Amino acid sequence: MTPTLHDVARLAGVSIKTVSNVINHHPNVRPATRERVELAITELGYTPNLTARNLRSGRTGAFALAVPDLGLSYFAELAATIIQEAESRGVGVLVEQTGGDREREIELLRSPRRGLTDGLIFSPLGMGQEDVAHLDVAYPLVLLGERIFDGPSDHVTMQNVEAARAATEYLLAQGRRRIAVVGAHAGEVIGSAGLRLAGYRAALDAAGLDYDDDLVGYTTMWHRANGAETMRRLLDRGVAFDAVFGLNDTLALGAMRALQESGLRVPDDVWVVGFDDLDEAQYSIPSLATIDPGQDWIARTAVETLLARIEAPGERGPARRLLADFRLVRRESAPGAAPRD
Amino acid sequence: MTPTLHDVARLAGVSIKTVSNVINHHPNVRPATRERVELAITELGYTPNLTARNLRSGRTGAFALAVPDLGLSYFAELAATIIQEAESRGVGVLVEQTGGDREREIELLRSPRRGLTDGLIFSPLGMGQEDVAHLDVAYPLVLLGERIFDGPSDHVTMQNVEAARAATEYLLAQGRRRIAVVGAHAGEVIGSAGLRLAGYRAALDAAGLDYDDDLVGYTTMWHRANGAETMRRLLDRGVAFDAVFGLNDTLALGAMRALQESGLRVPDDVWVVGFDDLDEAQYSIPSLATIDPGQDWIARTAVETLLARIEAPGERGPARRLLADFRLVRRESAPGAAPRD
DNA sequence: TCGCGCCAGTACAACGTTGTACAGTGAGCG
DNA sequence: CGCTCACTGTACAACGTTGTACTGGCGCGA
Numbered sequence: 001m002t003p004t005l006h007d008v009a010r011l012a013g014v015s016i017k018t019v020s021n022v023i024n025h026h027p028n029v030r031p032a033t034r035e036r037v038e039l040a041i042t043e044l045g046y047t048p049n050l051t052a053r054n055l056r057s058g059r060t061g062a063f064a065l066a067v068p069d070l071g072l073s074y075f076a077e078l079a080a081t082i083i084q085e086a087e088s089r090g091v092g093v094l095v096e097q098t099g100g101d102r103e104r105e106i107e108l109l110r111s112p113r114r115g116l117t118d119g120l121i122f123s124p125l126g127m128g129q130e131d132v133a134h135l136d137v138a139y140p141l142v143l144l145g146e147r148i149f150d151g152p153s154d155h156v157t158m159q160n161v162e163a164a165r166a167a168t169e170y171l172l173a174q175g176r177r178r179i180a181v182v183g184a185h186a187g188e189v190i191g192s193a194g195l196r197l198a199g200y201r202a203a204l205d206a207a208g209l210d211y212d213d214d215l216v217g218y219t220t221m222w223h224r225a226n227g228a229e230t231m232r233r234l235l236d237r238g239v240a241f242d243a244v245f246g247l248n249d250t251l252a253l254g255a256m257r258a259l260q261e262s263g264l265r266v267p268d269d270v271w272v273v274g275f276d277d278l279d280e281a282q283y284s285i286p287s288l289a290t291i292d293p294g295q296d297w298i299a300r301t302a303v304e305t306l307l308a309r310i311e312a313p314g315e316r317g318p319a320r321r322l323l324a325d326f327r328l329v330r331r332e333s334a335p336g337a338a339p340r341d
Numbered sequence: 342m343t344p345t346l347h348d349v350a351r352l353a354g355v356s357i358k359t360v361s362n363v364i365n366h367h368p369n370v371r372p373a374t375r376e377r378v379e380l381a382i383t384e385l386g387y388t389p390n391l392t393a394r395n396l397r398s399g400r401t402g403a404f405a406l407a408v409p410d411l412g413l414s415y416f417a418e419l420a421a422t423i424i425q426e427a428e429s430r431g432v433g434v435l436v437e438q439t440g441g442d443r444e445r446e447i448e449l450l451r452s453p454r455r456g457l458t459d460g461l462i463f464s465p466l467g468m469g470q471e472d473v474a475h476l477d478v479a480y481p482l483v484l485l486g487e488r489i490f491d492g493p494s495d496h497v498t499m500q501n502v503e504a505a506r507a508a509t510e511y512l513l514a515q516g517r518r519r520i521a522v523v524g525a526h527a528g529e530v531i532g533s534a535g536l537r538l539a540g541y542r543a544a545l546d547a548a549g550l551d552y553d554d555d556l557v558g559y560t561t562m563w564h565r566a567n568g569a570e571t572m573r574r575l576l577d578r579g580v581a582f583d584a585v586f587g588l589n590d591t592l593a594l595g596a597m598r599a600l601q602e603s604g605l606r607v608p609d610d611v612w613v614v615g616f617d618d619l620d621e622a623q624y625s626i627p628s629l630a631t632i633d634p635g636q637d638w639i640a641r642t643a644v645e646t647l648l649a650r651i652e653a654p655g656e657r658g659p660a661r662r663l664l665a666d667f668r669l670v671r672r673e674s675a676p677g678a679a680p681r682d
Numbered sequence: 683t684c685g686c687g688c689c690a691g692t693a694c695a696a697c698g699t700t701g702t703a704c705a706g707t708g709a710g711c712g
Numbered sequence: 713c714g715c716t717c718a719c720t721g722t723a724c725a726a727c728g729t730t731g732t733a734c735t736g737g738c739g740c741g742a
Contacts, residue, residue, distance in 0.1 A: 002479065004728055015692050020730060028690055050456035051401065052728035054392045055697050062435065062457060069421060071620060076417035080410060083438050092454050094403060095436045097424050113433050115391035116403060138343065224624035253624060260626045279412060283565035283594060285601045285626055345698055356722050361700060369720055393698035396727050684742090692735075698727105705722075711715090 003044040012040035023048060062092035063119040063140075063306055066108055068100035072222070073250060073278045074295075075123070078144075081299035082121060089307060102126030106134050114139060118310045121302050124148065129190060140309035142302045146192050154309065156302045156322045158293040160192060163326040164199025165206075167245060167273045167291050170328055172207050174336035176243035176271055179204075181216045182230050182255045183247035196247045196275060214239045222247070227254020228261075235262050242270060243334070249274035249281050249290055256284065256333065272333040286332035294324030344385040353381035364389060403433035404460040404481075404647055407449055409441035413563070414591060414619045415636075416464070419485075422640035423462065430648060443467030447475050455480055459651045462643050465489065470531060481650035483643045487533050495650065497643045497663040499634040501533060504667040505540025506547075508586060508614045508632050511669055513548050515677035517584035517612055520545075522557045523571050523596045524588035537588045537616060555580045563588070568595025569602075576603050583611060584675070590615035590622050590631055597625065597674065613674040627673035635665030 005016040012019065014037060021029050022037040029037075040046075054060045065082055067075040083093045094117050098105045105127045114120065119140035124147045127134065132151045135141060141153040146160055171179055181200055188194035201211050214237065217230035227250060234241075235258065244259070246252025252274030256266050266272050266286055274281060277292035301322050330336065346357040353360065355378060362370050363378040370378075381387075395401045406423055408416040424434045435458050439446045446468045455461065460481035465488045468475065473492045476482060482494040487501055512520050522541055529535035542552050555578065558571035568591060575582075576599065585600070587593025593615030597607050607613050607627055615622060618633035642663050671677065 005730095006728080016728090017693080017730075018691060021691085024730080028688095030690065033690080047453055047456065049396075049728050050453060051392060051395045052697090053730080055390075055396050055699090055727090056729050056731085058697075060392065060457065061454070070411065070417050070424065071421040073414065073417070073621075076411050076414070076421075079436070080412040080417075080438065083411065083436055087438065092435050092437070092457060094433050095420070095424055096433070097421065097428065112388055112391060113402070115388065116401065116433060224620065228624060257624050257626050279565065280414075280621065283569060283598050285598050287598075346700095347698085357698090358700075358723080359721060362721085365700080369718095371720065374720080390698050393727090394700080396697090396729090397699050397701085399727075686740090686742105687738105688740105689738085690736090693733090695730100695732085697729085697731105700726090702725085703723090705720100707718105707720085709716105709718085711717105712713100 002049075003046045004049065005046075007044055008037065008040045008046050011044065012037045059310075060116060060118050061090070062094055062117045063121065063310070064094045064096055064114065064117045066096040066098055066105070066120060066122045066124075068123065068125045069097055070095070073280060074248065074276050077278065078123070078295060078299055081296055082303055085300050085303040089303070091303075091307065098125065100125035102128075102131070106131065109134055109137055119306045121306055140306055142306045142309075144298065144302060146190060146195055149190065152319055154305050154320045154322070156298050156305065156324070158295075158298065158324045159326050160195035160293075161199040161202065163291045163293060163328075164196035164245070164247075164275065165203045166199075166326070166328055167275065168200045168203035169206070170330075170336065171243045171245070171271060171273060171334065172203060172209075174271070174334070177209070178212075178215065178239075178241040179243040179245055180234055180239075180241040181245050181247065182219075182227055182234070183222055183251040184216045184218045185220070186218050193247055200245055212239075215241055219251075222251055224250050224254040224257070227251035228258040229254075231255035231258035232262075235259075235264075244270055244272045246272065246274040249276040249278045249288060252288055252290070252333075253280065253284055256286075256288070266333050267335055271335075274333075277329055281329075281331070284333075289331040289334035290329050292327040292329050294326055297324045343390075344387045345390065346387075348385055349378065349381045349387050352385060353378045400651075401457060401459050402431070403435055403458045404462065404651070405435045405437055405455065405458045407437040407439055407446070407461060407463045407465075409464065409466045410438055411436070414621060415589065415617050418619065419464070419636060419640055422637055423644055426641050426644040430644070432644075432648065439466065441466035443469075443472070447472065450475055450478055460647045462647055481647055483647045483650075485639065485643060487531060487536055490531065493660055495646045495661045495663070497639050497646065497665070499636075499639065499665045500667050501536035501634075502540040502543065504632045504634055504669075505537035505586070505588075505616065506544045507540075507667070507669055508616065509541045509544035510547070511671075511677065512584045512586070512612060512614060512675065513544060513550075515612070515675070518550070519553075519556060519580075519582040520584040520586055521575055521580075521582040522586050522588065523560075523568055523575070524563055524592040525557045525559045526561070527559050534588055541586055553580075556582055560592075563592055565591050565595040565598070568592035569599040570595075572596035572599035573603075576600075576605075585611055585613045587613065587615040590617040590619045590629060593629055593631070593674075594621065594625055597627075597629070607674050608676055612676075615674075618670055622670075622672070625674075630672040630675035631670050633668040633670050635667055638665045 008019045009016040070076045086093045121142045123144040135151040143155045185193035217234045219226040219230045274290040277290045281288035349360045350357040411417045462483045464485040476492040484496045526534035558575045560567040560571045615631040618631045622629035
């Protein structure tokens with residue numbers, strides 16, 4: 001079927017190793033020979049068999065990226081950046097979706113399909129700190145997110161507590177006093193929801209304000225629908241608030257939607273701040289103030305770190321912790337002046 | 342390093358072929374032997390080397406998916422569905438982004454990385470009908486989208502003309518008479534923009550209305566920003582309209598954004614209909630009426646078709662054309678009664 | 683003129699797996 | 713008792729590539 005080194009070698013009248021040498025630009029090939037071989041290559045339309053090459057070299061030239069769901073804009077944008085970064089280094093990306101399901105995440109770490117790639121960038125959602133041992137795998141692994149800390153692998157993540165605190169402090173500095181939260185996870189301490197809620201509480205504390213659990217809307221998933229539904233429950237409860245902190249942008253957008261349905265106006269009646277700085281946040285009505293958690297940096301750093309591990313096998317070295325810078329993005333939904341620096 | 346068949350065989354005191362037979366559930370292995378081998382496998386933590394297996398079998402158990410950009414919600418949702426479908430069949434998906442760039446799309450079709458997978462689902466954006474010959478490749482290929490028709494490969498696509506016509510007819514049936522278009526591509530005949538504009542014109546024709554180019558907003562990209570910007574230009578031009586047909590949802594959402602900035606209200610002053618039925622369209626303010634072009638069916642069908650080709654190599658068979666059903670989704674931005682069926 | 687070293691190229695093995703051909707054992711049957 | 717056959721299991725080759733060790737020839741310096 002498809003031509004191999006043997007076919008090219010036969011046509012060019014040389015050994016297969018010489019053809020291999022031409023392809024890999026090894027020295028010690030006479031120009032005349034090189035030319036003859038190259039002619040044979042183009043004539044047959046030869047392309048090296050990557051599988052065979054991978055078997056020899058032990059490398060595949062690809063890594064896997066495991067995220068909960070590309071339907072969630074945050075992960076879609078993360079994947080887009082990671083794939084682009086990988087592409088610029090000539091590396092392919094196999095994308096896996098876990099649905100945020102703990103069992104599937106654990107399974108995925110040991111899946112035979114890992115053998116198709118040289119490493120994994122993994123953003124768990126269902127697994128938690130108790131599963132840290134599962135991360136002790138034989139291949140290069142870079143962990144993302146805030147479900148598990150101090151694991152055996154490199155970890156690239158964002159400043160959830162600090163950024164959430166900055167968002168809350170911004171609202172407080174602009175005179176907001178009753179700040180509702182949308183998207184908390186009951187009882188969670190670490191994890192994006194837990195950490196961001198902690199940042200919110202830290203800001204309240206620092207301002208000498210009491211934490212009021214009535215202002216906190218709980219949910220499980222972070223889809224738009226959950227944001228809207230959680231906000232409706234808060235409104236039904238009848239507690240007054242003058243601002244909303246959505247623990248991510250989709251929640252905040254869903255919440256804005258529910259606010260508008262109830263006749264409240266953003267930002268006239270209620271200010272809203274989100275978290276993630278999705279592309280969409282710029283174009284919502286009103287545009288959504290949010291936290292840019294440094295996703296581009298995270299994507300780039302995750303790829304760099306993983307490839308470095310892949311290229312230096314053996315040297316385990318200590319696990320690295322890498323933290324992105326964040327930035328408050330002011331927009332119409334929370335139109336205050338820039339905070340003092 | 343990682344154990345191989347040899348290691349397992351040595352430990353179990355059998356030949357490597359017997360171990361292979363156990364792993365692949367071949368018959369003619371005595372239960373006692375099987376047990377001994379399985380014990381050795383778990384003891385060593387053996388996993389088959391997929392690369393070697395692929396070299397033998399000529400299959401990789403993965404296919405590639407090439408889309409312009411996962412940052413575009415439409416493609417993110419498409420990729421999510423395709424990956425999920427592939428996963429349910431035990432197949433991996435390598436995702437490539439072309440940026441919609443013609444050169445990169447052509448290059449990608451011949452990239453050595455194709456050798457890492459068994460086939461390709463390809464959604465071109467930069468290539469056009471003149472590039473149809475590039476699709477004549479040696480591996481299984483399923484084409485998506487509306488850039489190229491009657492190519493040598495299977496093609497799964499949607500009813501652009503008919504669906505756009507249905508959207509326009511819906512607006513006309515509800516009494517709208519001056520329908521602006523956002524997102525047209527100048528001079529394009531095929532391609533999503535060209536076909537959907539054709540559907541729009543067909544609806545006008547059928548209603549005995551004249552096509553007015555002043556109502557058509559042109560752009561190149563289909564991002565939210567382009568929708569907003571194009572709408573602003575239409576407004577600046579001062580032509581009156583009572584409805585907007587966004588050639589996709591992101592354009593329509595951007596356009597809604599610009600309408601609201603200008604003080605116009607949706608749907609009180611202007612109705613808006615989009616195309617794609619993104620998740621986001623349900624949660625915008627107001628929610629966006631749109632066309633559901635049958636994306637789930639397209640994703641499922643593309644995977645099925647590709648895997649069928651992969652599993653039946655040799656038999657080229659005629660290229661198949663597969664068309665999804667569409668559906669008008671009424672929402673707040675265009676709140677008419679259901680159209681008669 | 684001889685010998686050394688370098689260049690060009692070759693032969694072979696190996697990566698880890700699976701298909702094919704074959705060998706040994708024991709049971710069943712005439 | 714001997715033959716056949718089914719059942720287990722083995723040895724070897726092959727998938728297509730690249731690293732290693734090697735060979736032959738030529739030029740150059742002593």
